[in-house]
Amino acid sequence: MQFGFGMGPDTSWMREELTQLGVEELITPVDVDRAMKEYKGTMLLAINSVCGCAAGNARPGLGIALEQSEAKPDHLVTVFAGQDKEATAHARAYFSEFPPSSPSFVYFVDGEIKAMIPRHRIEGRTSQDVAEDLKMVFEAFTKPAEQK
Helix, strand or coil: CCECCCCCECCHHHHHHHHCCCCEECCCHHHHHHHHHHCCCEEEEEEECCCCCCHHHHHHHHHHHHHHCCCCCCEEEEEECCCCHHHHHHHHHCCCCCCCCCCEEEEEECCEEEEEECHHHCCCCCHHHHHHHHHHHHHHHCCCHHHC
């Protein structure tokens, strides 16, 4: 871990693992509301985390899934648990019937939650295992490009 003077660990690389895949960061509650209200179609929300044992496979798992699956969400967004606390809490309010879990993935279709992959489905599994779960969700709820 990298530490700056008077700061906690440098998490920029953990953010970049997702943003380099085209995942949009939602840093404020306003960002979360905008995405939830404006993004139509399918949306994957990745709840990022510093946890090495689970998030260390969640982020690469998403990359593998996006690379291998023909079905992809229309929108990819992320909040960072423990870092962007207000945005994360606000995002979780949209699926409050599920207990807080990070890292995790939440899949929406037109604002309605369709699937969740919580931490216990990520921790202790490989990036490829996580990717297989994500691909299954993508294929179950994403219309092929020619049908859009």
